Amino acid sequence: MEQSSHGAGKSAEHDLRADADRVRREVVSFVRRSNRMTPSQRKAWDQHHDQFVLEVPRTANTTSVAPGSELDLAEVFGRTAPLIVEIGPGMGDSLVPMAAARQGANFLAFEVYEPAAAAIVAKLAAAGITNVRIVVADAVTALQHLLTPEAIDRLWTFFPDPWPKARHHKRRMIDTAFADLVASRMRRGGAWRLATDWEGYATWMRDVLDEHPAFSNGSTAGWSPRWEKRPVTKFEQRGLDAGRAVFDLTYNRV
Numbered sequence: 698m699e700q701s702s703h704g705a706g707k708s709a710e711h712d713l714r715a716d717a718d719r720v721r722r723e724v725v726s727f728v729r730r731s732n733r734m735t736p737s738q739r740k741a742w743d744q745h746h747d748q749f750v751l752e753v754p755r756t757a758n759t760t761s762v763a764p765g766s767e768l769d770l771a772e773v774f775g776r777t778a779p780l781i782v783e784i785g786p787g788m789g790d791s792l793v794p795m796a797a798a799r800q801g802a803n804f805l806a807f808e809v810y811e812p813a814a815a816a817i818v819a820k821l822a823a824a825g826i827t828n829v830r831i832v833v834a835d836a837v838t839a840l841q842h843l844l845t846p847e848a849i850d851r852l853w854t855f856f857p858d859p860w861p862k863a864r865h866h867k868r869r870m871i872d873t874a875f876a877d878l879v880a881s882r883m884r885r886g887g888a889w890r891l892a893t894d895w896e897g898y899a900t901w902m903r904d905v906l907d908e909h910p911a912f913s914n915g916s917t918a919g920w921s922p923r924w925e926k927r928p929v930t931k932f933e934q935r936g937l938d939a940g941r942a943v944f945d946l947t948y949n950r951v
C-alpha cells in the first residue's frame with residue numbers, strides 16, 4: 698500500500714510510542730539469566746513438569762503471559778480452596794514446607810527463573826505435595842492475565858530483589874502500580890505478607906502500602922513481628938550473616 702508523507706509521519710510517531718511501551722515493559726524486577734538446569738533439575742523437570750507446571754499462552758517475550766489467559770482455578774487444582782500466591786519463591790525454601798503444612802489451600806507460584814522452578818518441582822515431587830502449581834513468568838503479567846478479580850486470598854513476597862542502588866529503584870517490584878494490581882486481584886480481607894533484609898526497601902514498601910487506600914496494616918507501628926511460620930531461606934540467612942535486620946510487613950485488603 699502506498700503511504701503518504703502524512704501517513705509516514707504518523708507511522709514514525711507510532712513507532713516512537715511502541716518503543717516507549719517496549720522500554721517500559723523492559724524495566725522488569727529480575728535479571729534475565731541463562732535457563733540452564735543442573736542434571737537433577739532437568740530430570741525432575743522432565744519427569745514431573747505436567748504435574749506441577751502450568752504452561753500458559755505467551756506474548757513474544759517468554760516471561761510474559763498473553764492477555765486473555767485467565768486460569769480456571771477449580772479445573773487447575775481439581776477443587777475449590779483458598780488461593781495462596783507466592784511471587785518469586787526462588788528454590789522453594791519457604792513455598793514447599795508452607796504448602797505441605799497447608800493442605801487445605803491451593804498454592805500458585807510465579808517464578809521467572811526456570812531452573813529455580815525445576816528445583817521446586819523436584820522438592821514437591823520428593824515430598825508428595827499435590828496442592829502447588831508453578832507458572833514460569835513475570836508475576837506482573839501473570840497477575841494481570843491469569844487471575845480474575847478477588848482470586849487471591851493471600852499473597853507472599855519474601856525477599857524480592859532489593860535493587861539497592863538509586864538508579865535501579867525503578868526495577869523494584871513493589872510500587873504503587875503493582876499494589877494497584879494486587880488490590881485488583883485480592884479479595885477484601887485478604888492478606889499480603891512481605892519480608893526483606895534491605896532496610897531501604899522495607900521503608901519503601903511500607904511507604905507505598907501505608908499510603909495505598911486498598912491496604913491497611915491495622916497498626917501505626919508499621920512493621921510486623923517476624924512471622925515465625927516463615928522458614929528461613931537462603932536469602933534471609935545471607936542477610937542475617939551480613940548483619941542485616943529482617944523486616945516483615947503484613948497488610949490486609951480493605
Ligand SMILES: C[S@@+](CC[C@H](N)C(=O)[O-])C[C@H]1O[C@@H](n2cnc3c(N)ncnc32)[C@H](O)[C@@H]1O
Nearest residue numbers: 726727785786787808809810835836855856930
Ligand atoms: C532474592 S530471590 C528470593 C527467593 C525466595 N523468596 C527466598 O526468600 O529464598 C528473588 C526471586 O524472585 C524472582 N523474581 C524476581 N522478579 C520476579 C518477577 N517479576 N516475577 C516472578 N519472579 C520474580 C527471582 O527469579 C528470584 O527467584
